[in-house]
Amino acid sequence: MDSYNHILLAVDCYGQHASVADKARDLADKCQAKLSLIYVVDSLPIIDAGYAVDIPYNLDVTAELMAGAKHRLDALAERLAVDEQNRWLQTGSPKLEIIKVAEQNNVDLIVVGSHGRHGLALLLGSTANGVLHHASCDVLAVRLPND
Ligand code: AMP
Numbered sequence: 152m153d154s155y156n157h158i159l160l161a162v163d164c165y166g167q168h169a170s171v172a173d174k175a176r177d178l179a180d181k182c183q184a185k186l187s188l189i190y191v192v193d194s195l196p197i198i199d200a201g202y203a204v205d206i207p208y209n210l211d212v213t214a215e216l217m218a219g220a221k222h223r224l225d226a227l228a229e230r231l232a233v234d235e236q237n238r239w240l241q242t243g244s245p246k247l248e249i250i251k252v253a254e255q256n257n258v259d260l261i262v263v264g265s266h267g268r269h270g271l272a273l274l275l276g277s278t279a280n281g282v283l284h285h286a287s288c289d290v291l292a293v294r295l296p297n298d
Contacts, residue, residue: 154182154183154184155179155182155259155260155289156182156184156257157184157259158178158187158258158259158261159189159252159253159258159260160186160188160189160231161191161245161261161262161263163245163278164190164223164227171264171295174262175291175293176231178291187239187258188224188233189239189240189248189252190223190240191241191242192213192240192241192242194242217240220240221240239252245278245281246278246281249261249263250282250285250286253286253288260288260289260290260291261288261289261290263279263282263283263291263292263293264293264295265293265295
């Protein structure tokens with residue numbers, strides 16, 4: 152088997168199973184590969200149902216989400232010994248951002264959990280499925296214990 156040089160672990164900071172992260176770290180060690188982490192904060196426009204206009208404090212909500220996400224991403228990165236320059240906190244569509252960061256950084260393996268917060272029932276529409284079908288590099292979907 153060809154070895155990997157750069158492994159990108161996509162983490163759902165709010166629903167990730169630790170075993171996925173541990174497997175990515177282990178694989179990176181065995182391949183002597185660089186390990187990077189990515190978490191994408193979904194860009195969800197908040198609409199005032201009554202007036203159908205953007206709520207002005209939407210930006211504050213996003214800033215709060217980003218701060219919380221950064222805290223969680225950093226904690227996981229510390230545990231996995233991932234350098235700061237290899238931590239990616241993005242906003243947008245998780246699938247598209249994961250693929251973009253992978254392509255721009257010569258990632259040759261993306262690691263995802265087989266499902267996250269959205270559960271097995273929605274697997275077909277999931278981030279894991281989107282990455283699997285659209286990435287140009289290898290993708291490892293780590294099966295979670297209760298799959
Ligand atoms: P899901 O698509 O939510 O069922 O999650 C499947 C896997 O996709 C998770 O275990 C993560 O590896 C990855 N993933 C889901 N959401 C995100 C996200 N917002 N940012 C980065 N990776 C994610």
